Amino acid sequence: MRINITKTGWLAAAGILSVTQLVAQTPTLNEVKPFAPDTEYRTWSIGVHGGLLNQSNLIGLRRKFDQVENNFGYGLYVKRQILPGFGIQAEYVGGKVSGVRENNGNSFETKLPWSVAVSAHVTLANINWRQHQGLIKPYANVGLGALGFEPSSEINGVTTDYDQTTKLFVPGGVGLKFGVSNDIAIDLGYRLNLVQSANFDGSSHGGSKDIFSYAHVGVEFALGDRSKPFLANSNPVSAMQKEYTAQYDELVAQKATLDAQKAENEKLKSQLERLYADLADDDGDGVANRYDKCPDTPEKTKVDGAGCPLPEPKAPVVQQITVTDEDRRVVDEAIQNLEFDLGKATIRATSHASLNKVAALLIEKNFSLKLAGHTDNTGSMQTNMRLSKERAEAVKAYLVSKGANPSRIEATGYGPTQPIASNNTAEGRQQNRRVEFTLY
Template sequence: MNKSIIMRAACLLIASMPLLGIAQDRPSTTNSPSSNPNVELFNGTSGFRKWSIGVNGGLLAPVAPTGGSNDFTKWKASAGYGAYVKYQILHSLALRADYVGGKLQGDNSKALGNGSNRVSPYSSFDTKLKWSGSLNAVVNIATVNWLFRQNFVQIYASVGAGLAGYEPTLTKVGGGEVNYKTDGTIKELIIPVGVGLKFKLSESINLDLGYTINYLDADNLDGYNYGPNKDKYSYGYAGLEFPLGRKSKKQLQWHNPAKSMYDELAAQKAVLASELDKANANNARLTADVDKLTKDSDGDGVSDFFDKCPGTPANTKVDGAGCPLPVPEVVKKEEKVVITEEDTRVVKEAIRNLEFDFAKATIKPNSYPALDRVAELLKRKNLNLKLSGHTDNVGSKERNLALSRERAEAVKQYMVEKGVNSSKIEAVGYGPTQPIASNKTASGRQKNRRVEFTIF
């Protein structure tokens, strides 16, 4: 037998293996999704119709897409007919017994690629395909219309083996017919490989469209043994398939495991949701009862049910009955802070070196080192500082008052940025109201423009 035929059949069977595990039979169960959330996703094939018969008609031709038109240059299509009996093992796999009959014809009227005709003693052939019988494995490759989870059309493939009985009759180039074999019908092994589309018209009838290539284990089909290749013929057909059994049962071949799984999981989800709602209702009742015993309106740690002193202020320590505990009197120990001459010198140096931009509250950078030493002193001894801003009498009183306050605040902000607690610093502006020298002279006005530091 041609090795390529065997390879094609093997490849098709290997490709179908993953499909066989999609819907393995499981023990049947009487539990339904509504009564038991632990339902089986597929409960076997007992509830489906598995047997069916089919009849079809179409065209037979001594040609194949993979091997041309055998030993004659031109093939002709002739009427063919067939029937089958099928048993569906799984939703994706079936065994089918096929019968096909009809006629095969061809001649040498077609020129070859070089413009010439093949040299042959025969001008045409006419083969009567008395019968062919084969047993095929039919694999449902894909199912269309997954969006609605309803099967509408199947794409299937088939492969098998069988016997064909036929009688070729040849016509000589000069005229006259010759029987290729006079001792009866030729019987040869065939390997049918096919594909098809099947449409579900109703639960009682399917439309079947298919195309099958039959590979023969001989070169006798056209009555002319020419070349190394064996003969083959194809059958394209349309037919009707009728499932057998009770109409109340659905066809197994149209069963959609994904849809069943979706529907049954949805049913499980509904059951679990119902149980969850019941549990939530019970929890709500329990929570209400617990709340009565645990509610603590004043937040003192004792529930209202046991609290004998309701309305206790927040953060009040209470006893087991919810009443405030006695608060011990805390005697604050005063810590005496000693200000040394060195501390006073550091402050005076800061006052002496403090300079601002003209008519602004911007501290000049050369004042920073002395201010840093004052900030370190305040942090180390936890001292308080009062900043008093003063100006001369040049300009309006309102502007001088605002400027003195801004300069005092600028010094305070600098100290805070160096880590001094802002609550330890007071900044006040007095404007020109507290001069320490005469404003009539330039030197006197210079002395009046100042920020005084007082530590305590």
């Protein structure tokens, strides 16, 4: 298959258009610290490409057949990235090469069933040094490989077919890779291939080694965990600059925070100094000078809130309380005359006169009185406890109503728990139903 120059132009234009559309997409960066180990990156990639095979070359050399014919070529490769700018690449290329001599019409056609080469791949630079990940990366490669080819020549109308031959060849080229994402790069390349044979074009005339070129457009795909960046896209210098800038910004922010803290500390120090001056206590009496109205108080003197000495405490007056026999007789009479309605805490009127005397005694002599209510064992314990308490409280209420101090009267109910006689007789039960008065 022969491809003329017009078709070649359309192919190149289509390739450039595709690259332009893809480059318009900004690649997404995955951040990795500078000098991170290989395990933090993806280091393997594969690529496929197609393009033009011919005997033309950019350095002006042509071998024997001066009329250039373009033929379709294709290939694929596997690459292991060793450093951000260096990798090892194993590549396969196939297709055919043909040419014609203008002066006599002699021609050749050589089929390339296969070729395998291992090349060193060097990324020269990022065109935009200010970008952390440049979109355009020039590269160069050179290697060594084996080439299987089947030449066929037509000289002076005689066609000669040769058997397939395998020879060493040296591929070397340059190109541009357009990084469109972490995973994909567009590859525009041009490569010269020096075949270690003079019969690659079916003619050993002149004895010089043959050469052919391959211009191609391809796509490279990074392999591995997509959460990791591709090592070939790494820019260590830019990464170090970026990390340094981040650290510098962090230090600037820390310094600003520290300066603000220092200013705040100075402010607090000034406030504390003023507060200390306000709280100074020269005479040590516990009252600050600012509020001390008696600033020369002797040490250990007890002072009031104004810093002045407190008056000497007077000895408490102890009131002697003496209960006389007459006092006890008044109380005993009240006990003897105290009567309640049956089963109730209502004091009968016959008891009021003697209780009035007890109230007058409490008021006059400021005595304290303990009232203890008791019952017999007739009825339930709950009822008796309640009734004894209520009767003691009834006596207290009556005395308070006559002017006695309620805080000096204590009323307690004990129910049938403290009998003074047997509950087996009516007389004994009568004695147990009582309210005891204790005067003190």
